[in-house]
Amino acid sequence: MKPTLYIYCFFLLVACADTPSKTVASEKELAAKVVALKPTTTKDTILMDSIQSPKIDFSLDYIMGKFDPKTHDDFIELSTKHASSKGMYLRKDTYEAFKKMDEAARKDGIKFVIRSATRPFNHQKRIWEGKWTGARLVDGKDLSKSTPKVIPRALRILEYSSMPSTSRHHWGTDFDINAFENSYFETGEGKKIYDWMLQHAASFGFCQPYTPKGDGGRPHGYNEEKWHWSYQPISKILTQQAKTKLKDSDIGGFQGAETAVSIGVVEKYVLGINPECLE
Numbered sequence: 369m370k371p372t373l374y375i376y377c378f379f380l381l382v383a384c385a386d387t388p389s390k391t392v393a394s395e396k397e398l399a400a401k402v403v404a405l406k407p408t409t410t411k412d413t414i415l416m417d418s419i420q421s422p423k424i425d426f427s428l429d430y431i432m433g434k435f436d437p438k439t440h441d442d443f444i445e446l447s448t449k450h451a452s453s454k455g456m457y458l459r460k461d462t463y464e465a466f467k468k469m470d471e472a473a474r475k476d477g478i479k480f481v482i483r484s485a486t487r488p489f490n491h492q493k494r495i496w497e498g499k500w501t502g503a504r505l506v507d508g509k510d511l512s513k514s515t516p517k518v519i520p521r522a523l524r525i526l527e528y529s530s531m532p533s534t535s536r537h538h539w540g541t542d543f544d545i546n547a548f549e550n551s552y553f554e555t556g557e558g559k560k561i562y563d564w565m566l567q568h569a570a571s572f573g574f575c576q577p578y579t580p581k582g583d584g585g586r587p588h589g590y591n592e593e594k595w596h597w598s599y600q601p602i603s604k605i606l607t608q609q610a611k612t613k614l615k616d617s618d619i620g621g622f623q624g625a626e627t628a629v630s631i632g633v634v635e636k637y638v639l640g641i642n643p644e645c646l647e
């Protein structure tokens with residue numbers, strides 16, 4: 369072999385030998401870029417095939433809201449610049465995307481106020497049992513008296529409120545803005561906000577899970593909620609994993625939970641969302 373060819377081969381070998389460490393470096397770079405998406409609890413692991421489509425394996429406890437967002441490393445407290453009160457939390461990835469959307473909206477004269485964000489199991493249990501026992505009135509009624517039978521009572525609550533374990537508010541990807549009435553979003557300032565969201569929210573990753581029922585392929589689920597928005601890149605994964613991991617028979621630990629199986633809560637409510645949120 370000619371000396372020049374030896375030199376060429378030598379450099380080729382060095383280059384090849386270097387390849388694995390270059391691969392490791394680029395994986396590290398990729399991992400750094402998705403650090404905000406990486407769950408840190410022992411049960412949640414990340415399997416990533418690209419930055420654009422992270423694959424996060426969420427635990428059943430996470431899906432059911434059985435963790436504390438205050439101490440979970442993927443969550444952050446919202447600034448009162450964006451939220452109506454202190455003590456609200458979202459996933460970091462969701463809040464970053466929200467802040468970008470908020471900045472763009474402010475330039476168009478739109479002001480978002482987050483009224484509710486992550487609600488763990490126990491928070492949802494207080495809401496649900498309040499309505500179940502009549503301590504919290506529903507349209508001015510004590511449901512324990514006006515609707516004593518358990519299935520109709522659960523269905524009445526399910527018009528707008530989730531059973532604990534099945535709420536998208538457990539996930540840190542979903543939040544409510546400005547007002548809890550559809551009518552607010554149908555005139556004046558509210559309409560301006562809603563129209564802006566319809567036009568721009570998708571480009572920041574947000575979708576409206578609860579569109580009008582019977583419309584756009586949504587025959588089941590909660591009533592329309594113009595105030596509830598979801599960070600689709602992550603909530604899509606959570607919805608898919610809820611479909612395979614969460615069973616109606618897993619739902620328990622609160623009054624009225626025995627109705628979950630006969631209602632088919634996972635199929636009708638967890639999966640009864642706007643199909644655009646799953647694209």
Ligand SMILES: [Zn+2]
Binds near residue numbers: 596597
């Ligand atoms: Zn909501």
